[in-house]
Amino acid sequence: MNSKDIIKITLNLVAICAVAGVILSVVWAVTNPVRLEKKAEELRAAQKALVPQAQNITEALKFVSAGGKEGVIYKATADGKTVGYIIKAYAKGYSSFIEMLVAVDIDYRIIGIQILSEQETPGLGAEMEKKWFKDQFRGKTEDHLIVMKGETKTDIQAISGATISSRAVTNGVKAAVDALRAERAKDRAL
Amino acid sequence: MAASYKKLILNGIFSENPVFRLALSLCPAVAVTTSVRNGFLMGVAVLCVMTMVNITVSILRNLINPKVRIPAYILIIATYVSITEMMMRAYSRTAYKQMGLYIQLIVVFAIIISRAELFASRNKVLPSAADGFGMGLGFLGALVLVGAVRELIGKGSIAGFHITASSPLLIMVLPTGGFFVIGLLMGLFNWIDQRYYGGRPGGGGGGHH
Amino acid sequence: MDTEKNPQVEARVFRASVGPHISSGESVPHIMWTVSAALLPAAGLSIYYFGLPALSVLVLSIVSAIVFEALAQKLAGAKITISDGSAILTGLLLGMNLPASVPFYLPVIGSAVAVIITKQLFGGLGYNIFNPALIGRAFLMASFPRFMTTWPLPQGSLSLARPDAVTGATPLGILKEEGYRKLLSHFASRHDMYVQLLLGHRGGAMGETGIVALLFGAAYLLYKGYITWHIPVTFIATVAVLTAVFGGDPWLAMLSGGLVLGAFFMATDYVTVPQLKRAQVAFGLGCGIITALIRLEGGYPEGVCYAILLMNCFTPLLDRAFKAKKFGEASAKA
Numbered sequence: 001m002n003s004k005d006i007i008k009i010t011l012n013l014v015a016i017c018a019v020a021g022v023i024l025s026v027v028w029a030v031t032n033p034v035r036l037e038k039k040a041e042e043l044r045a046a047q048k049a050l051v052p053q054a055q056n057i058t059e060a061l062k063f064v065s066a067g068g069k070e071g072v073i074y075k076a077t078a079d080g081k082t083v084g085y086i087i088k089a090y091a092k093g094y095s096s097f098i099e100m101l102v103a104v105d106i107d108y109r110i111i112g113i114q115i116l117s118e119q120e121t122p123g124l125g126a127e128m129e130k131k132w133f134k135d136q137f138r139g140k141t142e143d144h145l146i147v148m149k150g151e152t153k154t155d156i157q158a159i160s161g162a163t164i165s166s167r168a169v170t171n172g173v174k175a176a177v178d179a180l181r182a183e184r185a186k187d188r189a190l
Numbered sequence: 191m192a193a194s195y196k197k198l199i200l201n202g203i204f205s206e207n208p209v210f211r212l213a214l215s216l217c218p219a220v221a222v223t224t225s226v227r228n229g230f231l232m233g234v235a236v237l238c239v240m241t242m243v244n245i246t247v248s249i250l251r252n253l254i255n256p257k258v259r260i261p262a263y264i265l266i267i268a269t270y271v272s273i274t275e276m277m278m279r280a281y282s283r284t285a286y287k288q289m290g291l292y293i294q295l296i297v298v299f300a301i302i303i304s305r306a307e308l309f310a311s312r313n314k315v316l317p318s319a320a321d322g323f324g325m326g327l328g329f330l331g332a333l334v335l336v337g338a339v340r341e342l343i344g345k346g347s348i349a350g351f352h353i354t355a356s357s358p359l360l361i362m363v364l365p366t367g368g369f370f371v372i373g374l375l376m377g378l379f380n381w382i383d384q385r386y387y388g389g390r391p392g393g394g395g396g397g398h399h
Numbered sequence: 400m401d402t403e404k405n406p407q408v409e410a411r412v413f414r415a416s417v418g419p420h421i422s423s424g425e426s427v428p429h430i431m432w433t434v435s436a437a438l439l440p441a442a443g444l445s446i447y448y449f450g451l452p453a454l455s456v457l458v459l460s461i462v463s464a465i466v467f468e469a470l471a472q473k474l475a476g477a478k479i480t481i482s483d484g485s486a487i488l489t490g491l492l493l494g495m496n497l498p499a500s501v502p503f504y505l506p507v508i509g510s511a512v513a514v515i516i517t518k519q520l521f522g523g524l525g526y527n528i529f530n531p532a533l534i535g536r537a538f539l540m541a542s543f544p545r546f547m548t549t550w551p552l553p554q555g556s557l558s559l560a561r562p563d564a565v566t567g568a569t570p571l572g573i574l575k576e577e578g579y580r581k582l583l584s585h586f587a588s589r590h591d592m593y594v595q596l597l598l599g600h601r602g603g604a605m606g607e608t609g610i611v612a613l614l615f616g617a618a619y620l621l622y623k624g625y626i627t628w629h630i631p632v633t634f635i636a637t638v639a640v641l642t643a644v645f646g647g648d649p650w651l652a653m654l655s656g657g658l659v660l661g662a663f664f665m666a667t668d669y670v671t672v673p674q675l676k677r678a679q680v681a682f683g684l685g686c687g688i689i690t691a692l693i694r695l696e697g698g699y700p701e702g703v704c705y706a707i708l709l710m711n712c713f714t715p716l717l718d719r720a721f722k723a724k725k726f727g728e729a730s731a732k733a
Contacts (some may be wrong), residue, residue, distance in 0.1 A: 009255050013258050023273070024272055027273050035279045036288060164698055185392040276665055360543065361541035361542040364541055377520075
């Protein structure tokens with residue numbers, strides 16, 4: 001291979017890279033704003049569904065959630081008063097990190113939870129996305145965030161056959177509330 | 191001419207089906223085929239990428255230096271896959287959430303680079319397009335078939351419509367079930383080939399090379 | 400292709416030439432029937448504990464294993480060999496691996512997977528890579544987790560039950576979910592716990608409960624020379640040592656779960672485990688490490704089944720790795 005060949009080959013690849021780069025930049029420029037907008041919209045919709053009375057939901061601060069992932073605390077306000085908090089947190093499930101939103105009022109009572117993403121066993125752990133499971137959290141305080149295998153009215157009833165995933169969600173909710181409590185202790189203004 | 195294009199397309203669907211006959215790109219065939227929908231979406235993504243890659247490689251076949259043809263093909267494939275991924279992220283978010291990771295993996299699918307190398311780099315644009323389209327259709331068909339079997343046995347539904355109330359055999363929607371279904375379907379295809387078309391025992395097209 | 404095939408051919412040739420277990424001139428059917436017979440005390444005890452449902456699960460899995468074996472061989476145009484007792488043993492072992500309360504179709508599906516997919520599709524007895532009964536169990540575990548983790552309690556035993564309940568967790572399940580202290584609180588004392596575990600007064604799969612009966616059968620097989628101590632002893636000892644090292648209760652580890660059944664009756668299957676003594680020790684060690692890892696760190700409370708299946712994959716490798724030493728041993732003995 002002489003030097004002329006090397007230049008030819010290099011130019012060949014450079015040309016392909018350049019064309020590919022231009023095409024990709026154009027596609028990115030067109031699709032990225034759409035993607036960001038849709039993502040923000042999804043988060044807003046999930047938050048709105050959790051705390052319908054909130055007029056304004058703003059990001060307050062970030063904290064470290066399970067697995068070193070970034071958790072976020074959002075503050076929900078109505079008529080200038082804080083009506084609750086929404087915490088985006090993670091929990092280590094049976095086969096994945098479960099990404100969820102936990103909404104609490106100012107007394108740390110759970111308003112509701114949303115599962116944003118999970119990769120648990122379909123038909124078992126993934127049942128956590130079902131309404132009956134998520135609805136159990138409504139109105140619970142921290143000391144009732146305990147998983148029970150049988151039927152329970154006061155605590156959290158496990159998805160049958162998926163105790164690990166049920167416990168992961170419950171402990172994740174608990175950890176999210178704890179994180180909020182800790183941050184509020186540090187920062188009175190929150 | 192028309193007849194030979196038809197033959198090229200049918201070749202990819204039946205006699206050289208990427209999954210069941212060539213045994214190529216089995217990873218996605220196991221990973222994403224938990225339902226008809228997922229198999230279909232993945233299949234369509236691969237079909238688009240394959241057809242476009244074959245066309246592009248065929249057009250550029252005299253411009254690409256043979257010494258760097260493999261990096262060049264990978265670049266072309268990666269470009270189309272990135273475009274597909276960005277489009278899905280913006281316009282088809284639910285589908286992207288379910289299979290985003292696997293969409294990126296299309297870059298390294300053996301079936302795409304092997305068709306670029308074996309066919310598109312040596313043939314004119316239209317036959318290359320037909321080959322890519324046929325192979326893509328074969329892949330799509332295989333993924334939908336595997337997805338249908340797994341969804342039916344694993345969840346008791348077909349394309350989201352419930353047939354039974356509960357899941358009959360949960361293992362089928364787990365990765366393990368993917369291996370079972372593909373293995374058994376591959377056996378079935380070989381058996382049909384052997385019995386009705388006189389193929390060699392053990393699969394005429396079963397070579398991995 | 401040729402280079403790929405060679406090791407298998409070698410392994411088979413050398414297996415046939417050594418045949419350490421079959422050296423006394425015993426036929427395959429004789430061994431299969433004897434191993435099945437050695438399981439009978441444990442099977443009998445489980446029927447005593449769990450009643451008619453246990454009997455029906457055992458009968459169903461045995462009968463369907465025989466039927467599927469005959470069916471698969473007929474379809475493949477092969478000689479029907481159901482009288483060699485291997486299908487009966489597979490069915491019996493599968494049944495012993497199930498809770499007595501499973502619906503009727505579970506043993507049937509399990510037998511189909513065990514006999515047709517795991518055994519006959521790989522070429523029949525002697526060619527299967529994995530233990531058929533264990534694949535059947537793993538398949539059922541992944542497919543019907545609810546049925547497979549609902550454990551009936553032995554009749555007359557209330558030690559692990561709420562007063563009104565007929566099902567309860569296995570000791571290992573309680574250990575994983577609620578901790579050692581909680582498990583201990585179900586018994587009068589630590590000593591009482593060991594005795595109860597030994598006698599089988601607890602929830603679990605049928606073959607997990609009657610440890611005494613299993614040991615009785617295993618002792619007979621050891622005495623007759625149909626199995627050797629290498630795998631079972633290394634397997635169980637490794638689990639006990641690792642459990643103790645990581646702060647657990649080694650006696651509990653040995654007496655709970657499917658360890659005794661797995662170590663003596665399934666990790667000693669002629670077809671799917673190494674033939675050489677040294678390789679067998681390595682096999683038992685591997686099984687023990689994987690079992691302890693799953694129990695201590697994994698998502699499931701019990702790991703014997705997956706440990707044996709994973710080590711089954713390594714059987715040809717282990718046999719090859721220890722091959723050179725084997726020839727030395729063989730000539731020294733001769």
